[in-house]
Amino acid sequence: MNAHGVFWLGLAFFLPWLLASVAALPGVRRYCLGLLPFASLPALGVALWMPGGAVLTAPDLLLGMQLALDDGGRGFLGAAAFLWCVAGLYARRYLRRDPHRAGFAALWCLTLAGNLGVFLAADVVTFYACFACVSLAAYPLVIHERDARARRAGLVYIVLALIGETCLLLGFMLAVSGSPELGIPEVRAAIAGSPWRAAILGLLFAGFGIKAGLVPLHVWLPLAHPAAPTPASAVLSGAIVKAGIFGLIQFLPFGLALPGWHQILLWCGLVSAFYGMVAGLAQHNPKTVLAYSTVSQMGLVAALLAMALQQGPPQAALAVAGFYALHHGLAKGALFLGVGVAASSGGRALRAVLIVLALPALSLAGFPLLGGALAKLGAKLVLGEGVTTLLFTVSAIGTALLMLRFLFLLKGEGTASAGANARAPAGLLLPWWAAVAASVVAPWAWFTAATGLAASYPLALGNLWAAAWPVAVAAVLAWLARRSGWRAPAIPEGDLLVPLVAAGARLASWFPTRFRGLARLRLPAWRPTLQRWFDAGSARAERSLSRWSISGVLLLALAILAAF
Secondary structure, three states, X not given: OOHHHHXXXXXXXXXXXXXXXXXXXXXXXXXXXXXXXXXXXXXXXXXXXXXXXXXXXXXXXXXXXXXXXXXXXXXXXXXXHHHHHHHHHHHHHHOOOOOOHHHHHHHHHHHHHHHHHHHHEOEHHHHHHHHHHHHHHHHHHHOOOOOHHHHHHHHHHHHHHHHHHHHHHHHHHHHHOOOOOOEHHHHHHHHHHOOOHHHHHHHHHHHHHHHHOOOOOOOOHHHHHHHOXXXXXXXXXXXXXHHHHHHHHHHOOOOOOOOOHHHHHHHHHHHHHHHHHHHHHOOOOHHHHHHHHHHHHHHHXXXXXXXXXHOOOOHHHHHHHHHHHHHHHHHHHHHHHHHHHHHOOOHHHHHHHHHHXXXXXXXXXXXXXXXXXXXXXXXXXXXXXXXXHHHHHHHHHHHHHHHHHHHHHHHHHHHHHOOOOOOOOHHHHHHHHHHHHHHHHHHXXXXXXXXXXXXXXXXXXXXXHHHHHHHHHHHHHHHHHHHHOOOOOOOOOOOOHHHHHHHHHHHHHHHHHHOHHHHHOOOOOHHHHHHHHHHHHHHHHHHHHHOOHHHHHHHHHHHHHHHO
């Protein structure tokens, strides 16, 4: 065992937990935002330079914690760590006057710890603990603004997050019941031969599908992304959503005959891809457009994973799906950070911001020689010739329309919010430039390893034309729509949630008139007494913890984790 590698592996995992514990202490509070960029640096170094083979085991933590870095997790870890780093730099300036910045920093580090832990976990218990941590700790980031919009988004987010965690817990419990070990490879093998295989796969699809934003489990995403502060939106879409995709890659038994399941995942992916495009074009908030774009792009990744389920050796399809997801994470992070930069810019500065933002936007659309075009070339190798490949090509037109819609809305929002001579501060510009540069350069560095194609392959005239014409068609359609004055019908944020809430309200109003006898029920006499005892104890605990601000809650959570 490489002791040097084990040390860095442990530092990458435990440093964010440590910083989360101390970020809101009285002596550290004023410097808390300065800690954010450093929390993910060890993980970035591990992903870039540490050779494989190092395994960290902690037999006394959880049920025997195991951390390892494999080839599949390396790319996810590196992209997530980089995005968390630049978003942390961005948050230093963005939230420097925020009165709740200490709590934000602590919960940021806690969410980061869970996100990185998902990519490093080698056993199912550690994976679930980290997945639950990233889901639950992100809730305060969503509601950070504390207005009505943020609270509504937070309510939807936490309800779906708890449903997802429950599905995963049940699925993992069924899976480990037939596994001799708790390691992820052993559990994945046990799923393939389990008599509960259908139930396990259904629960895993639901749990990971909620996190990945697949339709119809996506409704939290277009609400949470616009409500959260801009740096939190960047990591929500660029890194946290990828935990759901990575979970599918880790636990689905690829390479085995699973009749019907690959069709379910394929159609969920394709429906998500096109539904996200249609709903995104009907939005009027640039961050909401980006959120629906994430739904669409994760649908395409899910379709690639479905092809990996169907094919014999799945390694090529899994590599391309991972490449597609990682490119999306970097490009989407750059776009979200650009929203805050545009809001602080006006006049010529805003035009320059929009020109730079066009790079990651065109990359997502698949413009020639950018990351999206490289990812689509790899996807076509996996998909072959057929209807699915045609749908992928058509999706490029929809993505390009979404990006044009985003840039148009952002131009109007920046003009309205900033003065004619306003310029974004360097604290926002520098990390944003780094994110844009990474979204352009990193896909070229990954291309050959992920697809097996030569670096010159995207330069062929046929490939250049195949990447260019969908973007050109989208530009013509956008020009015609603008020239004719056509407007898309309005779709509210949360789309499917709106009629569900309305139906629930009608159902709730129906019950009191039909079941008036329920109102006459009385609680037993001992219930009010127990309630008073519970309220008194809760108040004392709250007063004790309030002396330590958010760090008291975090220390209590760490103590409970250590006890487990």
